[in-house]
Amino acid sequence: MLTFRCPVCGVDAEETELSPGGEAHLKRYGPGSSDEDFSGYLFQRENPRGVHFERWRHAYGCGKWFHAARCTQTLEVFGTYPAQTTEPPQEILDTITKKRPGWTWRELGAK
Amino acid sequence: MAETREYKGIALIRAEPPCGMITLRGGPDAAKGLATAGKRLGVKMPGPLGAELKDDRGLLWMSPDEVLMLCPAEDVPDHLDALRGALKGHHAMAVDTSDMRVRFSVSGAHAREVLAKLCPLDLAPDRFGPGHVRRTRLGQVAAAIWMRGDGAFEVICFRSVGQYVLDLLQVAAAPGSEVHLFSQPVG
Numbered sequence: 188m189l190t191f192r193c194p195v196c197g198v199d200a201e202e203t204e205l206s207p208g209g210e211a212h213l214k215r216y217g218p219g220s221s222d223e224d225f226s227g228y229l230f231q232r233e234n235p236r237g238v239h240f241e242r243w244r245h246a247y248g249c250g251k252w253f254h255a256a257r258c259t260q261t262l263e264v265f266g267t268y269p270a271q272t273t274e275p276p277q278e279i280l281d282t283i284t285k286k287r288p289g290w291t292w293r294e295l296g297a298k
Numbered sequence: 299m300a301e302t303r304e305y306k307g308i309a310l311i312r313a314e315p316p317c318g319m320i321t322l323r324g325g326p327d328a329a330k331g332l333a334t335a336g337k338r339l340g341v342k343m344p345g346p347l348g349a350e351l352k353d354d355r356g357l358l359w360m361s362p363d364e365v366l367m368l369c370p371a372e373d374v375p376d377h378l379d380a381l382r383g384a385l386k387g388h389h390a391m392a393v394d395t396s397d398m399r400v401r402f403s404v405s406g407a408h409a410r411e412v413l414a415k416l417c418p419l420d421l422a423p424d425r426f427g428p429g430h431v432r433r434t435r436l437g438q439v440a441a442a443i444w445m446r447g448d449g450a451f452e453v454i455c456f457r458s459v460g461q462y463v464l465d466l467l468q469v470a471a472a473p474g475s476e477v478h479l480f481s482q483p484v485g
């Protein structure tokens with residue numbers, strides 16, 4: 188079972204109190220973009236076995252969106268962070284590198 | 299609601315009479331206007347996950363930009379006038395939502411246990427007590443739970459699922475269904 192600490196209200200919210208919002212940090216390609224970029228935005232997803240970044244909403248609680256970094260294989264949660272950002276905070280990246288040396292996710296990864 | 303207004307099992311479940319509820323929403327820029335609500339009721343503004351209650355009135359923290367005001371139904375129009383005046387010019391709102399939700403109370407020695415069967419909260423006495431409010435999931439629907447000064451829990455949910463929640467509470471409070479999560483078995 189997944190438990191995320193909602194960074195908005197501070198509650199340790201259990202999975203059934205939350206709604207999944209899919210992959211995090213998608214870059215939107217709108218009108219005027221190439222077909223390839225637009226289809227990538229719509230359909231291309233990571234689906235990793237391991238480190239993953241996602242959007243979640245504290246649907247039954249404060250109702251706010253937030254980001255979470257977790258391992259899809261073990262359900263270990265590396266951390267949660269606010270929705271108002273386009274990339275994970277350094278602190279979370281460092282935590283992941285410590286626990287999963289050599290990890291990669293899109294252009295991110297252990298340096 | 300069904301004819302059952304009160305049910306006694308391992309806890310006393312009661313469908314409480316309607317009361318006034320005003321939803322207040324606004325960001326930090328409207329904080330001063332929103333604070334009018336506390337002044338009018340004679341309670342403090344609640345912090346995150348906080349409930350500030352006095353008798354049959356009070357303020358419940360619902361989210362960083364939302365507070366639910368509880369008051370006698372007849373006071374709602376005056377409060378609304380005052381709050382809308384205080385919030386004028388801000389991206390904020392005060393809305394009468396008295397008819398939106400129904401309210402139940404759960405009391406007695408096993409009240410904690412009854413609710414713990416239904417929602418994913420840590421209801422241990424040192425983790426949840428008077429002054430706390432949590433919005434959460436009760437069975438399959440959204441609800442908010444807080445504790446009164448007398449140790450009884452109050453539960454609110456949307457009116458459309460009121461019968462479901464009442465049934466749920468009654469099943470969870472069925473006689474003989476104690477699991478003694480927070481108490482010692484007797485005998």
Ligand SMILES: [Zn+2]
Nearest residue numbers: 193196245249
């Ligand atoms: Zn939250």
